[in-house]
Amino acid sequence: MTETNETPHPADALGGRLSLPQYPRSSRYDARWTIENQMGPHALWLLEWLAPALRLEGLSPDARVLDLGCGRAMTSVFLAREYGVQVTAADLWVKPDENAVRLAEAGVAGQVLPVHAEAHDLPFGEGSFDAIVSVDAYQYFGTDDLYLPSLTRLLRPGGRIGVVVPALREEIDGAEPPEHLKPFWEPAYWCFHSAGWWRRHWTRSGAVEVETADWLTDGWREWLLWCEVVAGHSTDQWHVEMAGRCAEMLRADQGRTLGFARVVGRRV
Template sequence: MIISVNSYQYFGGNEAMLPKLLSFVKKGGLMAAAVPGFTQDFPEGQLPKEVQPFWMPEWYFYSCDWWRALWEKEPGITITALREMSSCKQAWDDWLQSPSPHAQHYVAMMEAGVGKYFNIIQMVAQKV
């Protein structure tokens, strides 16, 4: 089993990574990731106005549909779960209340309403 939390979006947003990782998973084993993402796809350069002042391209946020389309290209897996998790608001609230100076950087962003476009995506696939 391979598990990735809040990191797969940085290196897994391409067709090459999933097959490479699956080489370390036995048949019937699982690949699971939880990543931050968007609630929907936005055309290139057309992010919502609330998001634009805060957006950083290195976030690599994508929608469930985007991730599903990518993972469905891999013939060596069966996707068993790919969904928005219900914990997004609570996770952000907890993070913003932490004493981390890094977390405080995002308070203004969330106060501007950007959070309504965010989600946390669960992806689980079984190697066939």
């Protein structure tokens, strides 16, 4: 992985296109590395947006963080390098030995432990972590009314959980998506909810005190930019096709419906 301490030079057209002023830390990472290891929206941008609400800067170097649904461990690398914490990189679909190679190449093998785990069967003891992070994954399992209490038992008392998920600006009434989204809509998208829905969902659980539940202003534009870049530069044809279709959907929507929400709660 290539990383510098400065924003990519303007001559690097790809790096420059992905260097957004609101994400200075993410801009230090090689654009091609992020493209080839992505599994959806730009995970580093989303994690950098989450970080202040989750108070990652305040964690000590020996703090233990669970990166739940880490994918190809880009977010785990980011957590270790940017915040100096000890990370458990848990994912169901990417094998630990595959992530171990990436972690070693990034120079964080001593800080990040890759594990194979399913979200409903996590092999950790109560109070194992100071914080839990999940970027573009929690929506697939966290809508279950009973899930959050089972997950937050892994936090020490007062520890925080923070997630960023694809979201709806407002909840959709009825059983059909908006007309302009029907050509793109898949049944799995019904796991997308508004920030207000997530606040209510977490509050009702009794497991956390919700500290943040908000919407990423212009998140759809950032998502569209990323999809366009992936569609134009990924070496994986499946990712090219998926990103192209996602870009088409976001252009049709123009931010009326889709974007991102972040939610942060403190274990009570």
